Amino acid sequence: MELSPEEQLKTLLRARGLRFTPDRLRVFRALADAPQPLSVPALINIVATDGVNQATVYRTLEQFLAMAVVQTVLLHDGVVGYELVPPFSSHHHHFICLDCGTIQALPADSVDTALFKSLEGSGLKAMGHKIDIYGQCERCHSDTD
Numbered sequence: 001m002e003l004s005p006e007e008q009l010k011t012l013l014r015a016r017g018l019r020f021t022p023d024r025l026r027v028f029r030a031l032a033d034a035p036q037p038l039s040v041p042a043l044i045n046i047v048a049t050d051g052v053n054q055a056t057v058y059r060t061l062e063q064f065l066a067m068a069v070v071q072t073v074l075l076h077d078g079v080v081g082y083e084l085v086p087p088f089s090s091h092h093h094h095f096i097c098l099d100c101g102t103i104q105a106l107p108a109d110s111v112d113t114a115l116f117k118s119l120e121g122s123g124l125k126a127m128g129h130k131i132d133i134y135g136q137c138e139r140c141h142s143d144t145d
């Protein structure tokens with residue numbers, strides 16, 4: 001039986017002796033609804049409307065990181081962003097514009113196939129990976145031409 005992402009989160013929290021609180025769920029949903037990785041201030045802004053305080057956001061992110069529910073992505077100007085990882089989100093890669101900081105999700109399929117092939121016979125067992133490509137987005141690129 002497939003558990004919903006929120007049920008999986010509940011199971012993970014319980015395994016760590018943590019309760020599935022409304023605040024933790026709000027942080028999780030804010031991350032799930034975001035079209036791109038969220039910086040801590042952006043996340044704090046979103047959940048503040050539901051009355052979640054700053055300390056709770058920091059603590060929850062630490063717990064989610066330890067539970068491998070989220071991963072960090074380097075955003076524009078070295079700001080750290082957070083996003084959900086599979087199975088909480090679908091696996092994808094990122095293209096990060098160094099000029100304007102926008103992040104685009106890239107489909108992963110063919111790259112992943114090549115990556116896993118490169119490990120064949122190496123004795124290494126891959127558990128996951130993340131790929132962030134840095135450069136200029138289409139808009140910024142055409143501005144400088």
Ligand SMILES: [Zn+2]
Pocket residue numbers: 097098099100101102136137138139140141
């Ligand atoms: Zn750009």
Ligand SMILES: [Zn+2]
Pocket residue numbers: 091092093108111112129131
């Ligand atoms: Zn991949």
